[in-house]
Amino acid sequence: MTDTDVSRVRMTGISKRYGALQSLDNASLNLMPGEVLGLVGDNGAGKSTISKVLSGAVIPDAGTIEIDGRPVSFTSPAEARAARIEMVYQDLALCDTIDVAGNLFLGREPKRRIAGVPMLDKKTMHERARDMLSNLGIVIPDTRMKVENLSGGQRQSIAIGRAASFNPSVLIMDEPTAALAVAEVEAVLELIRTVSKRGVSVILITHRLQDLFLVCDRIQVMYEGRNVAERRIEDTNIEDVVNLIVGRKFTARSAGHNHQERGAPA
Amino acid sequence: MSSEPNAYSSHPPRLRDATILDKVVANGGVMSIALFFIVCCLFFAVTTDAFLTAPNLLNIIRQSAPLLIVAAAMTFVITTGGIDLSVGSVLALTATLSAAALQAGVPWPLAILLMLALGGVVGLVQGYFIAYERIPAFIVTLAGLSVIRGFALLITGGYSIPIEPTSPFVTIGRAWVLGIPAPALIAIVVLIVAYIAFNETHFGRYVTGVGANAEATRRAGVNTRRIILWVYILSGTASAAAGVILSARLGSGSSNAGQGFELDVIAAVVLGGTSLFGGRGSLVGTILGALTVAVLANGLILSHLSPFFTPIVTGFIILVAIWLNFRLFKDGARGR
Ligand SMILES: Nc1ncnc2c1ncn2[C@@H]1O[C@H](COP(=O)(O)OP(=O)(O)O)[C@@H](O)[C@H]1O
Ligand SMILES: [Mg+2]
Numbered sequence: 001m002t003d004t005d006v007s008r009v010r011m012t013g014i015s016k017r018y019g020a021l022q023s024l025d026n027a028s029l030n031l032m033p034g035e036v037l038g039l040v041g042d043n044g045a046g047k048s049t050i051s052k053v054l055s056g057a058v059i060p061d062a063g064t065i066e067i068d069g070r071p072v073s074f075t076s077p078a079e080a081r082a083a084r085i086e087m088v089y090q091d092l093a094l095c096d097t098i099d100v101a102g103n104l105f106l107g108r109e110p111k112r113r114i115a116g117v118p119m120l121d122k123k124t125m126h127e128r129a130r131d132m133l134s135n136l137g138i139v140i141p142d143t144r145m146k147v148e149n150l151s152g153g154q155r156q157s158i159a160i161g162r163a164a165s166f167n168p169s170v171l172i173m174d175e176p177t178a179a180l181a182v183a184e185v186e187a188v189l190e191l192i193r194t195v196s197k198r199g200v201s202v203i204l205i206t207h208r209l210q211d212l213f214l215v216c217d218r219i220q221v222m223y224e225g226r227n228v229a230e231r232r233i234e235d236t237n238i239e240d241v242v243n244l245i246v247g248r249k250f251t252a253r254s255a256g257h258n259h260q261e262r263g264a265p266a
Numbered sequence: 267m268s269s270e271p272n273a274y275s276s277h278p279p280r281l282r283d284a285t286i287l288d289k290v291v292a293n294g295g296v297m298s299i300a301l302f303f304i305v306c307c308l309f310f311a312v313t314t315d316a317f318l319t320a321p322n323l324l325n326i327i328r329q330s331a332p333l334l335i336v337a338a339a340m341t342f343v344i345t346t347g348g349i350d351l352s353v354g355s356v357l358a359l360t361a362t363l364s365a366a367a368l369q370a371g372v373p374w375p376l377a378i379l380l381m382l383a384l385g386g387v388v389g390l391v392q393g394y395f396i397a398y399e400r401i402p403a404f405i406v407t408l409a410g411l412s413v414i415r416g417f418a419l420l421i422t423g424g425y426s427i428p429i430e431p432t433s434p435f436v437t438i439g440r441a442w443v444l445g446i447p448a449p450a451l452i453a454i455v456v457l458i459v460a461y462i463a464f465n466e467t468h469f470g471r472y473v474t475g476v477g478a479n480a481e482a483t484r485r486a487g488v489n490t491r492r493i494i495l496w497v498y499i500l501s502g503t504a505s506a507a508a509g510v511i512l513s514a515r516l517g518s519g520s521s522n523a524g525q526g527f528e529l530d531v532i533a534a535v536v537l538g539g540t541s542l543f544g545g546r547g548s549l550v551g552t553i554l555g556a557l558t559v560a561v562l563a564n565g566l567i568l569s570h571l572s573p574f575f576t577p578i579v580t581g582f583i584i585l586v587a588i589w590l591n592f593r594l595f596k597d598g599a600r601g602r
Contacts, residue, residue, distance in 0.1 A: 077485060089485070095478035097545040098471070106475060107486030109468055119466045 006069045008033045008201045009054065009085075009170055014063030016049055016225075023049045024060065025225040029203075031170065036192065036202040038212040038233075040245055041222035047205045050222070051172045054203075055087035056080030068169075086168035088176060093159040096148035100140055101129035103147050104162050132165050136194055138187075153184025157191060164195050171195060172203045177211060189215050209238050223247050295539015295594065296551040302537070303558045310565030317568050324447060328515070330560035331449035332357065332508030336527070337534040337556045338460040338549060339504035342470075342497040344535050347477045347544025348396065348403035350498060352410035353505040354527030356385050358520070359418040360509030364435075365427035365519025374435040381506045388414060389502025390495065397494035411528065418521035426520035429513060439515025449511045456504070461549045473497060477544025526577065533584040534559050536591050559583075 009031040016024040024046045031037050039047050052058035054065065056074035065072050067083050074080045077087075094103050102109070105125050112121040129143040138157045140150070147155060156176050163171055173192070177185045185208070192215050196202050204216060212219055213233060221229040221244040229244045310317040336353050343350045360381040367377040388410070395406045429436060441448040464470040472493045475483035484490045508527075513519040536542060537558060538551025559580065566576050 078487065089482075093482055093485075095475050095482055095545070097478040098474060102471065106471075106483065107488050109471060111468070118468065119462075120468060120471060122466075 007031060007066070008035070008068060010064075010066040010069075011050070011054065012064050014050060014053055014060045014065075016046075016053065016058060016060045022225050024053070024063075027063075027222065027225060027227055029054070029220065029227075031201045031203065033169075033201055034196055034199045035218065036196045036204060036216045038216035038219040039203055039205045039222065040207075040209070040212065040219060040241060042245055044224075045222040046225040047222055048174055049225075051087060051174055051203060051205060054080065054170070055085055055172055057087070081166065084167065084169040085172070086163040086166050086170070087172040087174070088156075088159050088163045089174065093162070094147045094155060097146060099144045099146050100133075100150070100158055101126045101143040103158055104129045104132060104143075104165060106162075133161055136161050136164060136191060138191065151184060152180050153187055156180060156184075156188055160188070160191055160195070164200070168200060170201045170203070172205075174205045175207065176204070177206060177208055185211065209241055212241070213238070221245055295591075296548050296554065298590075299537050299539060299551055299554045299558065303554050303561070306558055306561050306565065310561065310568065314565065314568040317565055322564070322568070324450075326557075326560050326564050327450040328447035329564075330556060331447075331453040332512050332524075332527075333530055333534060333560060334453040334553065334556045335456045335511075336501065336504045336508050336531045337538075337552045338457055339497075339501040340531050340535045341460070341538070341540050341547050341549055341552045342464065342473050343403075343501050344532075344540050344542060345464075345473050345477045345544060345547030346494055346497050347480075348494065348497065349407060349532070349542075350389075350392070350403065350501040351407040351528045352388070352392065352414055353501060353508075353531055354524035355411045355414035355418065356388055356502055356505035357509040357512065357524035357527055358522065359388075359414050359421075360385055360506040361513040361523045362418050362422050362427055362519035362521050364510050364513050365429050366421065368429055368433060368435055369427060374433060377435065378438075378510055381510050382503050385502040385504070385506025385509070386499050387502070388506075389499040392502070393495040393498030396498060397491040403498075415521070422519070422521040424521060426518045426522075428518045431517055436514050436517055439511055439513070439517075449515060452507070452511065456507070457549065457553060464547065464549050469493070469496070474545060474547065477541075477546070479545075529584060530559050530580065531556075533580060533587060536584070537587045539591075539594075541594075542588065542591055 007030050009029065011027070011029040014024050014027045014029075015022070027046060027050055029037075029039075029050060039051070041047050049058060053060045053063075056077040056079050059075060065074070067085075072083055074083070095106065098106070101122075102125070105128075110121040110124045110128070111118045112124070113119070126143045133140055133143070138161050140154060140158070147158060150158070160171075160173065160176065177188050180188065189211060192202055192204065196215075204212070206212065216233050218233060219231045219236065219241060220227060221231075221241070223245070228247070231240070231244075316322050336357070340350060340353065363384065364377050364381050367380060368374060372380070392406050392410050395401045396403045438448055438452075443451055464473070472483060472488050472490070475486070475488065476490050476493050480490050509523070512523055534556035535552050536555070538548055538553070538555030540547040540551060562579060562583070563576050566579060567573060
């Protein structure tokens with residue numbers, strides 16, 4: 001059907017300037033349904049900015065966004081959420097002193113009425129939290145634990161679980177594994193696979209290039225606010241991606257074969 | 267080596283430990299204040315004859331009602347990471363104005379409603395500057411402390427205004443219901459409502475959320491500014507209620523009432539284990555903290571020490587409580 005041909009997300013000609021700094025310069029991004037796109041680039045390349053544009057947190061100076069073929073323009077994260085776009089923020093997502101279920105349901109806690117007065121329905125909240133987590137394969141012994149007592153990986157899983165529970169069609173993750181111990185990364189990657197199998201399109205921003213090759217279908221490289229290259233995962237390797245990121249031929253010590261030419265700027 | 271192959275199996279027990287630790291940290295403040303409260307009571311029971319008598323204990327409960335009521339509201343304020351230094355001044359203003367209103371012939375139920383509304387409006391104004399203009403709560407309410415007491419002094423010219431002893435108004439401060447002083451009954455009702463609001467409602471949850479991570483709470487779709495505005499409306503209204511009760515009990519409204527009251531209130535809340543960094547509050551702790559402050563004031567007087575010892579002792583206790591508070595919660599605040 002035509003459904004499969006229409007991009008879930010099509011961003012074209014996106015520009016954003018902060019003072020003298022052109023953070024995004026005619027950047028674009030394309031994402032198919034159920035696809036996992038790896039977004040890479042040096043620090044300051046504009047990865048976070050373009051994903052914030054998509055999540056409604058940043059309003060671009062120019063450019064168009066289409067969701068499932070329909071043009072949209074978001075002026076707030078709430079509007080992006082209504083279009084079923086969710087973003088997992090690295091540090092700002094959770095309340096440490098609130099328990100796991102409370103964080104999953106923050107801002108939309110189930111209600112029950114006692115003598116007409118609306119109260120938190122904690123029992124329902126914990127039951128539904130347990131279901132939500134087990135559906136995603138997230139292992140947390142007790143939904144009454146405060147988030148501050150969880151490991152970094154568990155916290156990240158809760159943040160992703162919360163985003164996934166909004167039933168998004170696009171899930172953006174900005175460096176979800178940056179602060180994690182090696183053993184915890186695998187759980188988060190598994191979670192990304194689980195989510196994408198359900199048809200959710202995922203944008204994964206990461207500096208851990210080896211992760212890209214475990215979960216991504218395609219990689220997009222950014223450099224100083226522009227897209228510089230795009231590769232299907234099966235057509236590339238880590239050295240190639242490193243070269244694309246730094247913008248020159250990187251003669252790695254282990255390089256034993258010819259490198260591909262750097263992709264032409266888009 | 268031996269721990270490596272089964273890294274996952276080591277997780278559950280570690281987390282169980284964390285849960286127990288979690289409970290101790292969560293209740294550590296409450297447990298230590300309960301212990302401290304009992305020690306204080308025992309100390310005064312042994313060293314004075316009068317402390318452990320029914321009339322004295324009822325007197326303590328009656329006198330501590332304003333403290334309990336305002337400390338309950340202050341628990342919400344401090345849990346958002348804020349502070350309200352103006353509570354003593356609002357108490358003085360509403361105490362004098364309720365006496366003045368009664369003298370002017372305003373019916374007593376209307377006088378009470380007017381005072382509560384006034385307290386709410388004072389909270390609304392201060393809350394507006396804190397929540398919407400982003401001026402630090404400490405500054406806004408420090409200015410409020412000065413301005414509002416100034417109004418109270420201006421209205422009375424520094425004198426106290428008497429209340430007709432036959433007015434039904436004074437029963438609020440003096441009546442006994444089922445063997446319990448009326449102010450204590452009011453305090454108990456307020457505390458129960460506050461406990462439920464804090465622990466069982468969406469509002470209480472968002473108060474904690476604002477203190478723990480205001481940005482995350484805002485992104486979750488909560489109107490965090492309105493939550494902040496409301497906690498100051500609550501503390502203003504509670505201070506007004508305290509002013510009404512105090513003037514009713516004393517039978518007069520004095521513009522000098524409640525000097526240093528804000529320190530007692532903050533001491534009660536912090537002693538009770540509510541974190542000054544926000545995000546962590548306990549109403550049970552606050553009740554114990556307020557009763558401890560009240561017992562200390564009472565016991566020091568009964569010990570025939572100079573009454574001027576009370577502020578010295580209270581000050582030291584505040585210092586120690588805040589010191590412990592910082593030590594206990596500093597790590598928790600890191601995540602913000
Ligand atoms: N709110 C902002 N104000 C000013 N400059 C910003 C802001 N956000 C991002 N920038 C700048 O835009 C550039 C791109 O940033 P960002 O998108 O965060 O890069 P990346 O996530 O790829 O590291 C950086 O140079 C950064 O300093
Ligand atoms: Mg970034």
